[in-house]
Amino acid sequence: MKYLGIMALAAAILGSSTTAQAANVQITAQNPVIELSISEQVDSRPDTATFNTGVETKAATATQALRDNSRKATMMIDKLKSLGIAEKDIQTTGINLNADYEYDRASKTNRFVGYRVSNQVQATVRDISNLGTILDALVSSGGATNLNGPYFSIDDDNTVKQLARERALANGKQQAENYAKASGYSGVRVLSIAEGISNSAPGPMPANRMMVAQEESVPVAPGQVGTSVNLNITYEMTR
Structure with a gap:
């Protein structure tokens, strides 16, 4: 599991009203909220x-x-x-x-x-x-x-993205529940999720390394491609 970092544990007085925003929709939370930024990467062989x-x-x-x-x-x-x-x-x-x-x-x-x-x-x-x-x-x-x-790259990376997404969601929930229990609450519920996806791969092979003798085949090592899902999740603490 990998994290980009925890943005903030919103400062709020227990029992106060806090508002979380997602896609221009106002969602009113009756309890303090937790905002997490989580990244999960899945490495796979390119095709x-x-x-x-x-x-x-x-x-x-x-x-x-x-x-x-x-x-x-x-x-x-x-x-x-x-x-x-x-x-x-x-x-x-x-x-x-x-x-x-x-x-x-x-x-x-x-x-x-x-x-x-x-x-x-x-x-x-x-x-x-x-x-x-x-x-x-x-x-x-x-x-x-x-x-x-x-x-x-991976021609069809939907399966890999879904795996990274599921891991990130599970990771985020665990972290949020840890914060909630440490603050005297029993659990959390999701208020909003925003996603970003990126792919990373080994850098390009320099051209001069490709220009080998004609009787030899160019050695190519594809390595692995990393597909990352970045989630910004807002949770409300629950009793």
Whole structure:
């Protein structure tokens, strides 16, 4: 069990009237209230990985640079599809055209040499056991010039969320009852619950660690993804 912290045990005189608010609904409590902020995290093995890749080309003219880039980008996307990635899991995230300069040491100025075009794509792999092979094949024969990621996640995390939610509720009730009994009350009742959910995973693998020799498969360790449910719960102490 993990806690983000206890916000406050409301200062109130026994028998006084306290008001708790949730979703613009006024709920009047006849006894003191307890406000808790509780977090519960459930770790599980990811089943989905997302990475970003792309191609970059240079040419003397903008038109030629764009044409060369379009040809290579098409080859790269076709390669992704041939590696088993569905078309719906391939998305273009950016196409950039910029003037290209080189620094001239003699004149100490930037000299215009042409144009640079990049096409970036995001791809989602739903069978992460093949991720290393896909990354290796993409660089060695797919023409990709850069890689970023992977970012691991759970495709359907409803079951994990529900487990974290149940643990957080049980944890919150136990803590609230402890406060109530210490204050001379017998139990608690829930007045309001507000929820927040977050996911955490190991950071992306640096691109230079992915660019291994062509005859080797890229090692990938998916680890675990943490799904956290954060609850802000208000209880009323009961006799």
